Amino acid sequence: xxxxxxxxxxxxxxxxxxxxxxxxxxxxxxxxxxxxxxxxxxxxxxxxxxxxxxxxxxxxxxxxxxxxxxxxxxxxxxxxxxxxxxxxxxxxxxxxxxxxxxxxxxxxxxxxxxxxxxxxxxxxxxxxxxxxxxxxxxxxxxxxxxxxxxxxxxxxxxxxxxxxxxxxxxxxxxxxxxxxxxxxxxxxxxxxxxxxxxxxxxxxxxxxxxxxxxxxxxxxxxxxxxxxxxxxxxxxxxxxxxxxxxxxxxxxxxxxxxxxxxxxxxxxxxxxxxxxxxxxxxxxxxxxxxxxxxxxxxxxxxxxxxxxxxxxxxxxxxxxxxxxxxxxxxxxxxxxxxxxxxxx
Amino acid sequence: xxxxxxxxxxxxxxxxxxxxxxxxxxxxxxxxxxxxxxxxxxxxxxxxxxxxxxxxxxxxxxxxxxxxxxxxxxxxxxxxxxxxxxxxxxxxxxxxxxxxxxxxxxxxxxxxxxxxxxxxxxxxxxxxxxxxxxxxxxxxxxxxxxxxxxxxxxxxxxxxxxxxxxxxxxxxxxxxxxxxxxxxxxxxxxxxxxxxxxxxxxxxxxxxxxxxxxxxxxxxxxxxxxxxxxxxxxxxxxxxxxxxxxxxxxxxxxxxxxxxxxxxxxxxxxxxxxxxxxxxxxxxxxxxxxxxxxxxxxxxxxxxxxxxxxxxxxxxxxxxxxxxxxxxxxxxxxxxxxxxxxxx
DNA sequence: GTGAAAGCGCTAACAC
DNA sequence: GTGTTAGCGCTTTCAC
Numbered sequence: 001x002x003x004x005x006x007x008x009x010x011x012x013x014x015x016x017x018x019x020x021x022x023x024x025x026x027x028x029x030x031x032x033x034x035x036x037x038x039x040x041x042x043x044x045x046x047x048x049x050x051x052x053x054x055x056x057x058x059x060x061x062x063x064x065x066x067x068x069x070x071x072x073x074x075x076x077x078x079x080x081x082x083x084x085x086x087x088x089x090x091x092x093x094x095x096x097x098x099x100x101x102x103x104x105x106x107x108x109x110x111x112x113x114x115x116x117x118x119x120x121x122x123x124x125x126x127x128x129x130x131x132x133x134x135x136x137x138x139x140x141x142x143x144x145x146x147x148x149x150x151x152x153x154x155x156x157x158x159x160x161x162x163x164x165x166x167x168x169x170x171x172x173x174x175x176x177x178x179x180x181x182x183x184x185x186x187x188x189x190x191x192x193x194x195x196x197x198x199x200x201x202x203x204x205x206x207x208x209x210x211x212x213x214x215x216x217x218x219x220x221x222x223x224x225x226x227x228x229x230x231x232x233x234x235x236x237x238x239x240x241x242x243x244x245x246x247x248x249x250x251x252x253x254x255x256x257x258x259x260x261x262x263x264x265x266x267x268x269x270x271x272x273x274x275x276x277x278x279x280x281x282x283x284x285x286x287x288x289x290x291x292x293x294x295x296x297x298x299x300x301x302x303x304x305x306x307x308x309x310x311x312x313x314x315x316x317x318x319x320x321x322x323x324x325x326x327x328x329x330x331x332x333x334x335x336x337x338x339x340x341x342x343x344x
Numbered sequence: 345x346x347x348x349x350x351x352x353x354x355x356x357x358x359x360x361x362x363x364x365x366x367x368x369x370x371x372x373x374x375x376x377x378x379x380x381x382x383x384x385x386x387x388x389x390x391x392x393x394x395x396x397x398x399x400x401x402x403x404x405x406x407x408x409x410x411x412x413x414x415x416x417x418x419x420x421x422x423x424x425x426x427x428x429x430x431x432x433x434x435x436x437x438x439x440x441x442x443x444x445x446x447x448x449x450x451x452x453x454x455x456x457x458x459x460x461x462x463x464x465x466x467x468x469x470x471x472x473x474x475x476x477x478x479x480x481x482x483x484x485x486x487x488x489x490x491x492x493x494x495x496x497x498x499x500x501x502x503x504x505x506x507x508x509x510x511x512x513x514x515x516x517x518x519x520x521x522x523x524x525x526x527x528x529x530x531x532x533x534x535x536x537x538x539x540x541x542x543x544x545x546x547x548x549x550x551x552x553x554x555x556x557x558x559x560x561x562x563x564x565x566x567x568x569x570x571x572x573x574x575x576x577x578x579x580x581x582x583x584x585x586x587x588x589x590x591x592x593x594x595x596x597x598x599x600x601x602x603x604x605x606x607x608x609x610x611x612x613x614x615x616x617x618x619x620x621x622x623x624x625x626x627x628x629x630x631x632x633x634x635x636x637x638x639x640x641x642x643x644x645x646x647x648x649x650x651x652x653x654x655x656x657x658x659x660x661x662x663x664x665x666x667x668x669x670x671x672x673x674x675x676x677x678x679x680x681x682x683x684x685x686x687x688x
Numbered sequence: 689g690t691g692a693a694a695g696c697g698c699t700a701a702c703a704c
Numbered sequence: 705g706t707g708t709t710a711g712c713g714c715t716t717t718c719a720c
Contacts, residue, residue: 005697016707021699029705048465052399053697056712061396063443072431072647079423079630086446087416099407099467101443102430121392123443231634264636286423287634290575292608303416349713360691365715373689397713400696 004045013041024049060317061124062098064089064310067116067144068131070104080286081302082131085154088306089129096314101125107134113143120147127313129154129306133198135165150316150323152309155300157199164312164323166305170203171210173298173331177252177280178211180333185342186250186278190223192237192262194254198229204254204282223248227258234261242269242277249277249342256281256288259295263338274340284334293337301329348389357385368393404661405468406442408433408654411460411488412475414448424630425646426475429498432650433473440658445469451478457487464491471657473498473650477542479509494660494667496653499644501543508656508667510649514547515554517642517675521596521624522555524677529686530594530622531561536581536606538598539573548598548626567592571602578605586613586621593621593686600625600632603639607682618684628678637681645673 006024010017015038022030023038030038041047055061066089071079086102093100101123105112120128132155134140144151145163156165181189191208194201205224212219225240227233234253238261241248253259259281263273271277273293281288284299308327316323350368354361359382366374367382374382385391399405410433415423430446437444445467449456464472476499478484488495489507500509525533535552538545549568556563569584571577578597582605585592597603603625607617615621617637625632628643652671660667 007697017698018707019705022706025699031705034705046465050400050697051467052396052405053712054699055396056394056400056714057697057699059699059712070431072427079427082427083416083423087414087448090446090448097466099443099445102434102446104431104434121390122441123395260634267636287631290604290631291635292611351713361714362691362716363689366690369715375689378689394713397696398715400698401713401715403696403715
């Protein structure tokens, strides 16, 4: 037997299809008793509204797109980052019966711009969640912007007045981590910078300097190395940092992957963590708990950020309220095994 | 200006909308010159067919659902597994302008069954890719089956005559790994079994026994420990295995996470890998390359498997050809740093 | 090889 | 509070 339509329900409940529609969409202006009758009919026929018909009639796709840099194209994937964002968006979608459209892409491709435009024009999502580091790339932001589809940037680093973004308080949190390290007695705290395109990660460097200042330590360029967010670059920076005569007693890396690289190098060099060297990362990716010693890090509330982003988009798609400004989420300092008191 | 519809194109090209439809869908019976005219009009108006209208008229959702166990609900996520499957399905979808609907779920929930049924009845995907270990759970398989929506099981472990599945040759590959270990001179090769619900992982245990036999080694229950696929269980098994008087010189774990647990324990005990102990895993998750020493493992062609699964579903949705049998993919033996010659 | 007409199952606008 | 009607933009069927 064919699937029930809104007409079948209307007939059985002895109301018009519009009333059924009202009940299904939780619209007001339905008498409680009528509503009950309709609901009984729906139950009886196990009626489910047809999404395609709904989308066509309402001129909305009920689709939220999540666009991110393709982790499977990396040497070292940061899959956990993506999974957590997906989970967040999914939470927001479920509550609004939207679907999630995922689109991993490679920002190094010459024509990501037109690829994204085609995607958007074809699928017509009601809104777009744009993850870092794509959220910081003018080429990409402007391609998306040109489609006029509402979008939210995640971890955008630089706010601008024209759109809405959600991010973590990178600077404040990094300052907190630095102060924590200083409170452990470390006087020589090195920092490994991240990918220059990733602005949010750039703010962590600023926070590191703030934290140093707060703790009465002075900043020195010689304690700073520049990585590119990959484990391998973390290894390279650590190799340089740890080969010095007066090597630092603590290293704070702008993300966990690089911190993991530091741990790996220290292990090879026979430098004991945390006895001789404290290491801290940022992000709390899965790897952070998986390595030994487990990494002290800052947990980014990625899921919550993505959820908020999607919620804002969904709300905008119904209310058309302007989508501007920025929301900030606080990171949590997770103290694990890789940090300890400075060697005497 | 509003978006162009099929009528606008038809008018501009001076044909009927049906002809435009034919061109757009690559249907036959259009004269080359007509086709060209239509294409020019499409280009000029930058026309994009409306997916919602298409779905409604064709009674297909053009959606492929990917259902998997939620990695973000784990203590230790296996996010890479999911990302690779997503990438595979996405490849198949792109070629057929389908969209991917992802649905992470928690198989421990009492009512996953009805959750999945609701999802399927609401979103009405044209087909479903069901990932392991869900693909082995009768409760879940039958819930999906009851919706009559075509589905493919990935790494199903046990074939049955009623559906289609794609999997890796777990048994043969594990035998190969075991023979490789034996060829290195190891005489005492231990095995850590995986989660009992995960049938594919069970086949690896069979392969281990085959490999032992092939190499003239005899199987001993005392060299087998049972884990549950988690890092922590790998640590527990390793702790037991390595505390013995005559500890094994090689440990083969049914997945990488457990192998990583072994590495961690060996590290704590001061047992050098690979000099004193060889460790091998299975799956080639990201973690396998991230730990030190990098893990020798079997790379599961997950992306290809998922892609094939989705392709089969898409083909079925157009041709209605029966979806039965099983396709098998070969794993690749990846020799990295964690295995070496048996200690003299 | 091409076209006309009839839906697909819903929402929106407005009438009652 | 409730119903009527007209689309939404395509695909399908069938006629030519």
